[in-house]
Amino acid sequence: MQLVTLTTDWGNSDFFAGMVKGRLYSLIPDVQVVDITHGIDSFNRNRAVFVVRNACMDFPPGTIHIIDVDSHETGTNPYVVIKYNEQFYICADNGIPSAVFYGKDIEIYQNSLFQDSLFYTFPAYNLFCLVAAQISAGKPLDEIGYRRPALASYTPLQNSTYADRVEVMVSYIDSYGNAYLNLQYEEFEELRQKRDIFIRSEGISKRPLKVSASYFDSVDSGDNGMTMTVSATGFLELSILHGSAEKLLNLKVGRKVTIYFQ
Numbered sequence: 001m002q003l004v005t006l007t008t009d010w011g012n013s014d015f016f017a018g019m020v021k022g023r024l025y026s027l028i029p030d031v032q033v034v035d036i037t038h039g040i041d042s043f044n045r046n047r048a049v050f051v052v053r054n055a056c057m058d059f060p061p062g063t064i065h066i067i068d069v070d071s072h073e074t075g076t077n078p079y080v081v082i083k084y085n086e087q088f089y090i091c092a093d094n095g096i097p098s099a100v101f102y103g104k105d106i107e108i109y110q111n112s113l114f115q116d117s118l119f120y121t122f123p124a125y126n127l128f129c130l131v132a133a134q135i136s137a138g139k140p141l142d143e144i145g146y147r148r149p150a151l152a153s154y155t156p157l158q159n160s161t162y163a164d165r166v167e168v169m170v171s172y173i174d175s176y177g178n179a180y181l182n183l184q185y186e187e188f189e190e191l192r193q194k195r196d197i198f199i200r201s202e203g204i205s206k207r208p209l210k211v212s213a214s215y216f217d218s219v220d221s222g223d224n225g226m227t228m229t230v231s232a233t234g235f236l237e238l239s240i241l242h243g244s245a246e247k248l249l250n251l252k253v254g255r256k257v258t259i260y261f262q
Contacts, residue, residue, distance in 0.1 A: 027133040061086035098154030109145035177244025203250030
């Protein structure tokens with residue numbers, strides 16, 4: 001069975017997902033199409049990065065991932081196939097793959113297949129499905145495209161670290177209003193060195209906090225039941241039990257949060 005995943009900004013009210021799924025089922029025998037999400041905000045590459053990096057990496061070897069978010073091909077941002085950990089990622093070289101695979105050992109192939117349409121309005125349908133079918137059939141990647149030495153440049157979110165604090169950005173907000181910070185738990189503990197923590201942001205006055213094992217510990221974590229926990233992605237997460245941290249704490253993607261150590 002061939003697995004193909006879809007990560008897109010198409011939404012669920014249009015026909016795009018149905019078109020692409022129908023074509024994949026027609027082109028690839030015994031295929032199973034998995035919807036990662038079609039709910040990424042239009043052209044929101046940062047959100048796509050977070051979703052792909054945390055949702056696609058644990059699929060079995062041979063899985064093909066189609067990523068169609070802001071997929072406009074240019075001379076400097078061509079369509080590519082990336083091989084990583086025996087999986088394949090079909091997308092535009094528009095900054096998303098650079099962010100997803102930052103620091104990882106990958107193979108990059110710039111697509112040289114021709115799409116089967118004279119119009120360039122829907123690459124996922126007219127090209128990405130064809131590429132997926134070729135990969136599934138076992139065609140070598142160097143016959144689908146030619147090796148590309150590097151991806152388009154990308155500057156990842158950077159934390160600012162000091163002796164008594166670390167300044168991190170909100171990198172993602174989920175549908176519950178939980179805010180994910182651009183800091184993984186292991187790195188946080190290395191910086192913390194068992195010290196007490198205090199947190200402050202534009203929407204949060206400086207207050208003591210603890211790292212809770214679950215959302216349900218938040219009733220013991222300060223004003224409005226706010227807690228900091230660790231999401232399944234491994235990143236620190238700010239949440240409010242049965243509430244929205246995004247709304248109550250005025251958190252937004254890109255907003256700085258300072259964690260103090262004392």
